[in-house]
Structures are given as structure tokens and as C-alpha cells.
Amino acid sequence: MASHRRPKPASRTRVSIMTAAAATAVALSSQAGAHADPAPTKDQVKAQVDQLHLQAEAATEKYDGATEKEQTLQKQVSTLQDQVARQQDQVSTLQSSLGALAAEQYRNGGISPTVQLMLSSSPDSFLTQAGSLDQLGASQADALKTLKGEQAKLDQEKAEAQQKLAELDSTTKSLKADKDDVQAKLAQAQALLNSLTQQERDALAQADAKAAADSAAAAKAASAAASTDRASRSSSRPDLGTTAPAGSYAATVIAAAESRIGRPYHMGDTGPDSFDCSGLMLWSFAQAGISLPRTSEEQWHAGTNLGTDLSVAQPGDLIIFNGGGHVGLYVGGGQVVHAPHEGAFVRYETASYMSVTAIVRI
Numbered sequence: 131m132a133s134h135r136r137p138k139p140a141s142r143t144r145v146s147i148m149t150a151a152a153a154t155a156v157a158l159s160s161q162a163g164a165h166a167d168p169a170p171t172k173d174q175v176k177a178q179v180d181q182l183h184l185q186a187e188a189a190t191e192k193y194d195g196a197t198e199k200e201q202t203l204q205k206q207v208s209t210l211q212d213q214v215a216r217q218q219d220q221v222s223t224l225q226s227s228l229g230a231l232a233a234e235q236y237r238n239g240g241i242s243p244t245v246q247l248m249l250s251s252s253p254d255s256f257l258t259q260a261g262s263l264d265q266l267g268a269s270q271a272d273a274l275k276t277l278k279g280e281q282a283k284l285d286q287e288k289a290e291a292q293q294k295l296a297e298l299d300s301t302t303k304s305l306k307a308d309k310d311d312v313q314a315k316l317a318q319a320q321a322l323l324n325s326l327t328q329q330e331r332d333a334l335a336q337a338d339a340k341a342a343a344d345s346a347a348a349a350k351a352a353s354a355a356a357s358t359d360r361a362s363r364s365s366s367r368p369d370l371g372t373t374a375p376a377g378s379y380a381a382t383v384i385a386a387a388e389s390r391i392g393r394p395y396h397m398g399d400t401g402p403d404s405f406d407c408s409g410l411m412l413w414s415f416a417q418a419g420i421s422l423p424r425t426s427e428e429q430w431h432a433g434t435n436l437g438t439d440l441s442v443a444q445p446g447d448l449i450i451f452n453g454g455g456h457v458g459l460y461v462g463g464g465q466v467v468h469a470p471h472e473g474a475f476v477r478y479e480t481a482s483y484m485s486v487t488a489i490v491r492i
Contacts, residue, residue: 169325170322170325172326172330172333172334175322175323175325175326175330176334178319178322179319179322179323182315182316182318182319182322183315183316183319183470183471183472183474184452184455184456184471184484185315185455186311186312186315186316186319186471186472187406187407187452187455187456187470187471188452188453188454188455188456189308189311189312189315190308190312190397190398190406190407191406191407191408191425191426191427191454191455191456192308192311192425193305193308193309193312193397193398194398194406194408194409194424194425195424195425195427195428196301196304196305196308197305197398198424198425199301200298200301200302200305203294203297203298203301204298206294207291207294207295207298210287210290210291210294211291213287213291214284214287214288214291217280217283217284217287218284220280220284221277221280221281221284224273224276224277224280225277227273309397312397312472316472338473338474370445370461370462370463370465373445373461373462374444374445374446374462378446379418379419379420379446380444380445380446381445381446382417382418383414383415383417383418383420383446383459384414384445384446384459384461384467385417386413386414386415386417386418387410387411387414387459387461387467387476388461388467390402390405390410390413390414390467390476391467391475391476391477391478392475392476392477393405393469393475393476394474394475394476395407395469395470395471395472395473395474395475395476396472397472400412400413401413405469405476406469407426407456407457407458407468407469407470408422408424408425408426408429408457409469410459410467410468410469410476411426411429411448411457411459412424414459415492420492422492426450426454426455426456426457427454427455429448429450429457429490430448430450430454430457430487430488430490432448432490432492433448433490433491433492434490434491435488435489435490436488436489436490436491437488437489438486438487438488438489439489440464440481440482440486440489442489443460443481443489444460444462444491445460445461445462446459446460446491446492447459447460447489447490447491447492448460448489448490448491448492449466449481449486449488449489449490450486450487450488450489450490451484451485451486451487452484452485452487453485453487454487456468456484458479458481460481460489461478464480464481464482465478465479465480465481466478466479466480466481467479
């Protein structure tokens, strides 16, 4: 018959241990919640987004440089391929003329050892054999020397074309990597923005839109006030202090840059309707007949480096920022006109808004 004993009650010791374990678990859970990293504030997100935009801008300048190099290499490869084709025709023509001589000799009783050697795959081997030139007439010797020279030229051009093709392939891969880097940085920035509430995102967007609108209004005011006293200028325009002398190249460059205020930033663009940072400089200086190199890092070395003290900057100078990753045009009063980053517009900005790498006078 089965036993119906009642379960043995838990001892006081066992109950105490279980209770303590449960309390510990609750405490740890509470501590974990207490030490969780708080969500970043709107200002922290903006700071991180701004930093990512700077990194994306530097990557954009690398992309611009790779694009320019790719275009140059494509032209060089095309030229070399044309040269190789023409040179191949020249060598083939010379070989055909020697072939005709061989055929004539064959009809007259066989090809001489000299002509056989001339038609060999390596004319060099003939010229290096002692006494061989003595076996040739003057015209035959000249023909072989010409063939040898043209073949050597063809080989050199083929090798150079192959080298340029390899360099082009490497540059194209670098171009893709730079573009991917830009897009990755922008995606990170967007992910950070998405972590904010709709209200916070709207506040940031309104602040950026206001900055763009203020810059556009300032540019319009600057244009309207060009022939009036500075006191009559709109208060929305920054006080630029001493301006470039009328008729100078600097005045032309500044007027060109200010005329683009409110135009959108776009990676790789050089105007006239959208720009990246160095593209704006390229276009603005071109309006004064001055040719600048494509990227901000190259523009850094395009003129006289005056150091980093903004007190020496004059209207029309380039201000290089972020270790060469960004560039703006100094317009006076501690202000630059620049194309900031993707999603923003050409605008005025305080020249000290980021680390100054160099002041460059063109």
C-alpha cells in the first residue's frame, strides 16, 4: 500500500538561503538599472552629429582627390592605348616589308640566313651576334635597326599602359572606399538623430534652417548695401569690418562666394548650384580667373601659409580647417563663407568655429 506521507517542510536554514538569493537578484537587477548609461541629450547628439559631419567632409575631400586622379588616369590610359595601337601598326608595317623581301628571295631560290634572322621574333638576337651586320647591305641594316627601335618603343608603351591601368584600378577601388566612408558617417549621424524625439529633431532642424535663412538674408542685404554706407546695412549680415578693395581679385572672389549663399552642399559638386567645401572655393576663385587645385588639402598648399592666427587673415584668404579636411573663404570680421556639410547650405560662419589649420593667401 502506497505511503501518503506529507512533504517535509523546508528547514529554516533553506528558507533563509532562498530568501537571501532572491533579495540579491532583485538588488543586482536594481543596480544594473541604476548604472545603465543614460540616453544622450539633444545637445550631446548634436555634438556627435557635428563631429561625424566633419569626418564625412574630410572623407569627401579624399573622394574628390580620388575622382580627379581617376579622371586624369582615364585620359592617360586612353592616350597610351592610342599610342600603342599606332605603334603596333608601325611595327606590323615594318615586319610586312621584311616579309616581302623574304618572299622575293624565296622565289629566287630560297631565303638567305640573313633575312631569316631579320624575321626572327627577336631582332635583338640578330644584332647581338658577332659579325652579323657585316652580312647585311646598308638598306637591310637600316630596316632591321628601325624595326628593333620601333619594337622596343612598342614594348615600353605597352608596359606603361599596363601600369596606368593597374593604377586606375587601384584608384577606382579607393574612390569607392572613400564614398562608402562618407555614406557610413552620414548614416551614423542619421541614426543618432533618429534616437531623438520628434520634438528634439524638429528643434535641431529649425535651428539649422534659421542659420541658412539668416545667411541667405545676409547675402541679399550685402548685395543691396554694396553701394551704401555700412551703417545702412541689414543687421542680419555679419559685421565684416574691413573689406577687400573694390576691383581686387579678393573682392571678386568674395562676391562670387556670397552669391552662392543658400545653395545646398553636395558631395563632389563644384557649382554653380551646389557645392562641397573645396568645390565652392574652386568656383569662387574661378570667377576671378584664378585656378585652384581640387581638394582642400591641395588648396592648403596653393599659396602662402600665414599660420593659424586669425588676426592676420585678410578678406580673400583661404581658411583651412580640421587638419586639411575642410576649407572656407575669409570675408572679414572673423567670418568665413563656406559649404558646411551634407544637408546644410552655403552660409556665413564664425572662422573660429573649428580648429584652424592654416591661413592661406593666394
